Amino acid sequence: MSLRASLLCLGQYALPCAVVTLLLSSTGSSHPGQLLPTTTYSPWQEIPENAADSAHLAFLHGPAILGGSDLRYTRSKLWDFMKHNWKAEWWPEPEPNKHCSRMLLQHTATFFGKHFSLMDLTVSARQVGPGLVFLLFEHTFLGRGIILQTVTPLEPLLQNVVHKIYYQKNIPAIIPKFILRAECIQFERDITIWNNKQYLPKPLLIREDSSIQKHRRWYSQFYSEKNTRPPAPKDL
Template sequence: MASAGSGFLGARLLPPSVPDPSPRSLGSLLLLSLLVLGVWAWWELSRPVELIRGPEEVGYIPERGRDKAYTANQVRRRRKKGDLPPVYPNGWYHLLDSHLLEPTSVHNLTVCGEQVAVYRTACGKVYVVDAYCPHLGANLAVGGRVVGDCIECPFHGWQFRGKDGKCTKIPYAEKVPEFAKIKTWASCEINGMVFAWYHCDHIEPTWTIPEQEEITSKKWVYRGRTEHYVNAHIEEIPENAADIAHLDFLHEPSILSGIDLRYTKSKMWEFLRHTWKVQWEAEPAPNKHCSRMTLKHASLVFGKHFSLLDVDVVARQVGPGIVFLSFQHSFLGQGIILHCVTPVEPLMQKVSHSIYYQKNYPTIVPRFILLAECTQFERDVMVWNNKKYISKPLLVKEDSAIAKHRRWYSQFYSDNSPRLTFQEDGLDW
C-alpha cells in the first residue's frame, strides 16, 4: 500500500509556470495604453464643450452646514430688491440653439413669465405657441405631437396650426369653432438659434436680428456653449458693458484665481493679471436699438506686458438681450460668442454663451476662450445674485457711461411694461 504523499493520489498539484513578462510585451502594453488615452483626449478636446449650470450652482456662498440650494433660496427671500425698472423689456429673446430642436420635436420653455411650446415640423419650420391648450389647459409640449404644421394636444387630440394658432381638428366634434385658437409668438431662426419676439402691447417686431454671415456660410463652426441662471433684473447684465471701472477691479485677477470673490485677489496668482481698455457708445438711427462696446484686452506677466495674450473685442448689443461678442487674436484667429439673456421670471435670467470659431483652428482654442469667458462671467454672477438694484446710483464723472446706458436701455420699456409689484416670500427654486 502506497504511503501517504506518494504515487499519483498523493502527488501535489503545482500551478503552471507563468513566464515573466518581457520588456517587449510591457512596452506594447504601455504603447497601447498611451494610444487609447490619446484617442480619448483627442475626442474629448475636439468635441463642442457644453457647460450647463443650474440656478443654485454659481454665485452663492453656502451658509455653514447648508447646501447651495438652501442658500440660494434664502438669498432670494432676504435680499432687498430696490426700485426696479419694468421686468420684461420689449424685444427678441433666445429660446434655444437650433441643433437642440430636431424635426418633429417639441420643447417646453419659459420666456417673460410665460410657458411656450417650441416645435419643429418635419419640413424644418419652427413655430412658437402658448403651451396651454385653451380647451382644458393641458400642456401641449408635455406629450404633444407634431402633426404636419400643427401641434396636437396630448389630452383630447385638438390640433393647432403654428402659423396662426387656429384649431384645425377636434377628433370628436362635428365642427371646429372659428374662435378656437391659441396665441402664437413671432419667431425667427437665425445664426443657429431660435428667437421669440415679446412686446407688452402685442406690437409686431420693429427690428430684425442681423445675420452673422460667417455662421450661416459655415466659415465658422459651433464649438460649444455655456448656460447660467442669474438672480437679478435683466438690465443689470448688459449694463456691465458700460460699467468700465468694474473691469479693472473685478476682472483684473487672472482666470487662474477662480470665481469665488473671496479668493480672486490671492497673492498666489498675482504674477498674471488682466488689463482692459474699454469704450461704450449707443449707435445712431436707424440702429438706435443697438449699442457697441470696444475692448482691448492685455495681460501682464510678472508686471511685464505679454503681447501673445492680447485680444481685440467688439461687443455689439442688439436689443435688450442679444450681444454679438466678436474677438480677434493676432495668430489664434477670430470667432464670435453669441451672448443671450432671456427673462424667465421677473428676477431670474437665463444667460447663454454659444461660441463659433474658424473651422481650421483646433477645437481646444475656442474651448479655452469660452471657458475663460465663463470664468470671468461667473465672477459677475456672484455680484448680481446678491446685489440690490439702485435706481438713482451714486456716480462719479468716470461712471458717466452707466447713466448713458440706462437712458439708452429705457427705449425697450413701454407704459404697459409689467413691473414687479408683489412680495416673493415663499417662492422656492
C-alpha cells in the same frame, strides 16, 4: 438651430455685412461649444449694463483667470504674478438702429509685471435689442470667432443666460474651448455681484461713471410705459 438658420432669424435686426461674412465664411459650425444655461438673480438690464460699467473691469476682471470665479480667492498671492488689463468703450447706435449698441474692448495681460503680447485680444460687441449680444474677438495668432449671448427673463428678478461660441474651422478645437472657459470664469465673477447687489434706479454716479446713465437711458426704450424701471426685490 443651425448657424445659417440663426442668421436668417437675425436678419431683421440689420446685422452688419462684415458680421454675416465672418459667421458664414470664417467660423462655420465645426467648433461650436455651449455653456450650460446660467441663472442669475438680478434685473434684466443689469447684465447688459455691464458693458457700460468700465470701472468694474480692473477690480473684478483684473485678477488672473487662474484664480477661478470665487471672489474669496481671486486675489490670492498665488496668482498675483498675472494680471488682466482692460480698456472699454460703450456707445449707442443712431437711427435707424437705435435698438442697438456697441462696445469695444481691448485686453492685454502682464506676467510678473511684463506685457505678454500673446494674450492681446480685441473684442467688438454689438447688442441687438434687450437680450441678444454678439461678441466678436480677434487674436493675432489664434484667429477669430464669435460668442452669442442671450438673456431670457424667467421671472422679474430671475434671468437665464446662454453663451455659444463659433470659431474658425482651421483652428484646433481646444482654442475655442479655452476661450469659452475663460469667458465662463469671468462671467461667474459678475454673477456673484449681481446676485448680492441692490439695483438703485437713481444711483450716485461720478463723472467717470456717466456711461452707466447713458446706458440706462438707452435701455429704457425696451420697457413699456407702465413698467419703466426694473422691479425692486420683494424683501425690500
